[in-house]
Amino acid sequence: MSALASEPSTRCALVDLSHDVWQDMLIHHWMPKPVIHDYISREQSAKFLEGGVSFQQVHVTIAGSTGTILQVPFQFHADGPDLATMPLEKLVDVPVVVIDAVGMPEIGPEVFDGQDDLAGKAVLFRTGQDRLWQTEEYYENTCYLAGATIKHLAKAGPALIGVDSKNTDCGTDQGKPAQHELLGAGMGVLTSLTRLDQLPKRGALLTVLPPRVVGMSSFPVRVVAVVPEGADTEGAGR
Template structure:
């Protein structure tokens, strides 16, 4: 069987500044017909780079040459081993909901009104027994919430159709991007990870502005290319701790929502506390109620994180 290697010069820029250049780099290839983008992704995996913004290859040539053992990035780190991995810390990743909470500027805040007060309930129950029954009125886009395909597409699956195995205990691949120099999260950021079957969580740090006017201005987002890469990589869910997974300041286009939800990839927005998660090794859960003909609803999102050995 013939082995192939790529020979090229490379210019790699990082989203948090700085870069890396190579000349005459040689990289094992799994076959002959790879695109320049695919070779760039292999390069990032081989070098084990994180926070990559762009990869530019020049003077690219494919040659027949015996492989030298170019490495990728092992996915074994997801599973964890030993007693420490079995001891779990739960991390709440949801914003609390309260009456008057403004999640997204322009959308109505929730209201909470009593249906049966404790005082009134005393007339219905035995002495010493009382209950409160309240009514909450809110838009589905309140607090930390999940978008199903029905949110974007009339024929997409609604909340009641979502399979639990796509919502519960997903291996979490967390990308810590708080020092990124641009708002848009590019596809190249994800090149160093195996994302098949994962919940991809984008930690931008924007949740610190939640509930303030500053939350609505200049928020980070996932680029169209980034969304396409995550679908191709087999991600099951994508979450972000920002105002929207799309750039809401560029007009009415919503490419990230459109691409992800069309592919059946769930979207969770307005996460918080992602700084408490490791890049790998946690498990992510976000389950909405089974509401038919409804696309978006708040979730209690949380992560199970293996506790450090004491």
């Protein structure tokens, strides 16, 4: 039996950490809603194809910060990598560290107690805000990273930062310190994640691959975690 046909030695679970995106979904009041429509419908294509064959082609108009998104340094720093040039080692098979931040409107540096070696990791903050997805409250009340937390992360050097709320910054802070400093340190920032309670605190691997759009700095993405068989997910993120 070839190596390709053999059974893998370790089975894994795949956890999708992304929200769906659809036509006219609820989003922040200042953003345009997604527009998704056929520019060639199945009915139209059936008229010029033969034998009952048909296909669909879709046109999508969407803001870069719709749904679960990845922000890359170019968003706040013109000399930083955009979606097309973000280093793959920061996006593929990145070891995950889940940080419990439930009930913390301001996420302080005390959440890192006992959490060493964050360099090159995907540090994901579980706030529980994803339970409010598609409600007005999701956009009105959000958790954010405290200044000391931002400094700690900038020094620790993760590859990715992620939250299951809509932002890493306080909505009234127009300096946007988390996004400005963490993106400036070369990290990617993921927002509006979900299902972080299905991950172990450590041991999972994260992959997020945006389209290679030149000159674009954020985009809806599908974020997938690979959880090895036997990983302890009991009380994950708690």
